[in-house]
Amino acid sequence: MKYTLEELLAVEISRHIKDGEMGFVGVGTGGEAFIRAVGIPAVASRLAQLCHAPNYTIMFGPILDPVLDAESIPETNFEPDLIRWPCRSQITVEEALCIFKRGKMGIGFASGAQIDAYGNMNIVCVGEYKNPKVRLPGPLAQPDHAAHAKRVFAIQKHDCRTLVEKVDYISATGNQNREGLAGGGIAFVFTDLAVMDFNPDTDRMRLRSIHPGKTLKQIIENTGFELEIPEKVPFTQPSDDRDLELIRTRIDPSKKWLNAEITKEPATLEKNV
Amino acid sequence: MKMERINKLITLKQAGEMISDGDKVAIAGSLIRRHPMALVHEIVRQKKKNLTILGWNNGIDFDMLIGAECVKEAHSSYVGLSNVGLAPNFRRAVQEGKVRFVDHSETCAIDKFRAGATGAPYALSKTPLHNDLQKNPEYQKEVTDPFTGEKWIALEAFRPNIAIMHAHRADIYGNVQLDPQRMMDNETDILICKSADKVIVTVEEIVEEEEIIRTPAQTVLSKFFVDAVVLAPYGAHPNSCDLRYDFDIQHSRLYRDMSLSQEGFIEYMDKYVYSSSNWEEYLEKIGKDRLDAITRTDIIRR
Numbered sequence: 262m263k264y265t266l267e268e269l270l271a272v273e274i275s276r277h278i279k280d281g282e283m284g285f286v287g288v289g290t291g292g293e294a295f296i297r298a299v300g301i302p303a304v305a306s307r308l309a310q311l312c313h314a315p316n317y318t319i320m321f322g323p324i325l326d327p328v329l330d331a332e333s334i335p336e337t338n339f340e341p342d343l344i345r346w347p348c349r350s351q352i353t354v355e356e357a358l359c360i361f362k363r364g365k366m367g368i369g370f371a372s373g374a375q376i377d378a379y380g381n382m383n384i385v386c387v388g389e390y391k392n393p394k395v396r397l398p399g400p401l402a403q404p405d406h407a408a409h410a411k412r413v414f415a416i417q418k419h420d421c422r423t424l425v426e427k428v429d430y431i432s433a434t435g436n437q438n439r440e441g442l443a444g445g446g447i448a449f450v451f452t453d454l455a456v457m458d459f460n461p462d463t464d465r466m467r468l469r470s471i472h473p474g475k476t477l478k479q480i481i482e483n484t485g486f487e488l489e490i491p492e493k494v495p496f497t498q499p500s501d502d503r504d505l506e507l508i509r510t511r512i513d514p515s516k517k518w519l520n521a522e523i524t525k526e527p528a529t530l531e532k533n534v
Numbered sequence: 535m536k537m538e539r540i541n542k543l544i545t546l547k548q549a550g551e552m553i554s555d556g557d558k559v560a561i562a563g564s565l566i567r568r569h570p571m572a573l574v575h576e577i578v579r580q581k582k583k584n585l586t587i588l589g590w591n592n593g594i595d596f597d598m599l600i601g602a603e604c605v606k607e608a609h610s611s612y613v614g615l616s617n618v619g620l621a622p623n624f625r626r627a628v629q630e631g632k633v634r635f636v637d638h639s640e641t642c643a644i645d646k647f648r649a650g651a652t653g654a655p656y657a658l659s660k661t662p663l664h665n666d667l668q669k670n671p672e673y674q675k676e677v678t679d680p681f682t683g684e685k686w687i688a689l690e691a692f693r694p695n696i697a698i699m700h701a702h703r704a705d706i707y708g709n710v711q712l713d714p715q716r717m718m719d720n721e722t723d724i725l726i727c728k729s730a731d732k733v734i735v736t737v738e739e740i741v742e743e744e745e746i747i748r749t750p751a752q753t754v755l756s757k758f759f760v761d762a763v764v765l766a767p768y769g770a771h772p773n774s775c776d777l778r779y780d781f782d783i784q785h786s787r788l789y790r791d792m793s794l795s796q797e798g799f800i801e802y803m804d805k806y807v808y809s810s811s812n813w814e815e816y817l818e819k820i821g822k823d824r825l826d827a828i829t830r831t832d833i834i835r836r
Binding site: 290291292295322323337338339340341343344345351352353354355358361362381385386390392393394395396397398399400401402403404405407408409430431432433434438439440441442443524525526 | 564566567591610611612613614616617618619620621624625628629631635637638639640641642644648660661662663664665666667669684685715716717718719721722725774775776777779780781783830
């Protein structure tokens with residue numbers, strides 16, 4: 262079966278989710294930003310639960326362990342619908358963030374305007390902090406994810422404006438200096454073109470797999486720094502029919518997640534490919 | 535002389551007058567949810583100046599106050615319009631150097647309110663280690679854990695002069711309640727209020743004290759914490775108010791589109807805020823049809 266970029270990423274991410282751990286996803290925003298920060302992690306989470314991680318728990322802001330099958334997914338991500346989303350627990354944001362601070366959060370899903378060779382992320386500004394060229398909305402809980410989660414999974418657009426040698430502002434601590442931090446730092450970067458991880462010896466971003474149909478040349482041209490490229494790089498494993506069937510019938514038939522329909526500001530990542 | 539019980543119900547205008555130029559004002563609510571917009575409008579109409587505004591996760595509340603030039607400094611983890619995009623006035627003002635914005639992470643901002651609410655001078659965090667959250671050094675210092683020798687960051691407590699919050703209901707004495715079914719993200723509002731010297735709460739409805747006594751577990755702020763109560767139905771619009779009414783995405787898009795230019799924002803403010811002498815007049819401009827369309831009270835289960 263043919264698959265979309267959103268489906269490829271959701272399936273790939275689901276493979277890295279471990280049974281028994283907990284993952285955190287936000288609830289806000291709309292459009293493309295929502296697809297990366299919320300939609301893809303949501304579908305990946307449910308797919309993991311159905312396929313190999315039945316004891317994986319997901320937290321959407323204050324909504325803890327919701328029912329993730331299509332018929333239970335809210336119509337919108339506005340407040341009255343979120344409040345009535347069937348779930349096992351609703352907790353205060355304080356309590357949710359204490360789970361991070363206590364070192365019990367497995368995966369923090371994150372997305373930012375910039376990410377650099379060492380995995381530092383930025384959603385604060387482009388240009389100088391005190392005199393920015395572009396002011397962005399602010400760090401949200403991203404610094405908390407980066408400090409405390411066992412692993413951070415970043416879902417990013419793949420271009421030279423996003424993947425930069427050095428971010429203009431570090432709003433999430435990367436892998437170069439983590440002295441005193443209990444969290445494990447950033448584990449993977451998933452983009453339109455590839456999957457990256459980090460070389461533990463150099464702390465720099467390293468190509469892990471190339472999405473089917475993409476080329477190494479494309480990746481190098483669209484990365485704003487020198488990516489570490491191992492001698493042999495496999496293709497990202499394509500989504501198989503079982504996974505696509507689950508996504509399209511049981512998890513996300515009306516594209517609330519993967520095309521951000523739930524936000525009422527729908528979008529797609531496909532045009533970036 | 536016979537002493538009377540204090541009736542704390544005042545008008546929106548009187549509530550605005552409790553805020554002085556230069557005050558540190560903490561604003562409750564998060565993202566597109568339950569920011570006290572009726573009082574934000576009144577602050578703008580009364581042309582307050584040089585405010586420092588504090589929040590943990592903010593949207594149109596911060597954007598409007600900043601656009602209307604009421605603010606010299608703002609603290610939060612986020613200022614944006616969430617589903618409908620970036621906050622245009624905030625963005626413009628920071629880029630033009632008209633306002634100082636101090637970035638905090640969500641936990642850091644909440645920790646600072648908790649420190650204020652518990653009387654502690656600072657909160658401890660590791661979140662700002664090795665990142666640029668330390669770029670505003672007067673608000674945080676590196677400290678050493680006296681037990682282990684580990685390095686931590688001390689975050690100065692938020693101690694606002696005044697906190698403003700929008701809630702579901704209260705009695706005239708200032709006992710404030712939230713409906714049992716609500717978005718738990720906004721529980722931080724209670725900490726925000728407890729960190730402040732004075733508290734003003736706008737509410738959807740005023741109820742008899744007997745109703746409060748019947749449902750005491752719903753009281754999130756006892757009258758002891760509350761200085762003034764203002765009746766402001768739909769007082770969070772266009773933000774949502776739990777199960778009372780939904781986010782008005784239509785009006786939020788209009789606000790965003792008009793705010794893309796300074797001229798457009800002034801036009802918006804003239805039409806909706808400056809030419810309304812009170813909140814009721816603003817609601818008339820939004821229109822009954824629109825308000826009915828976002829009303830969700832039919833689904834409240836008590």
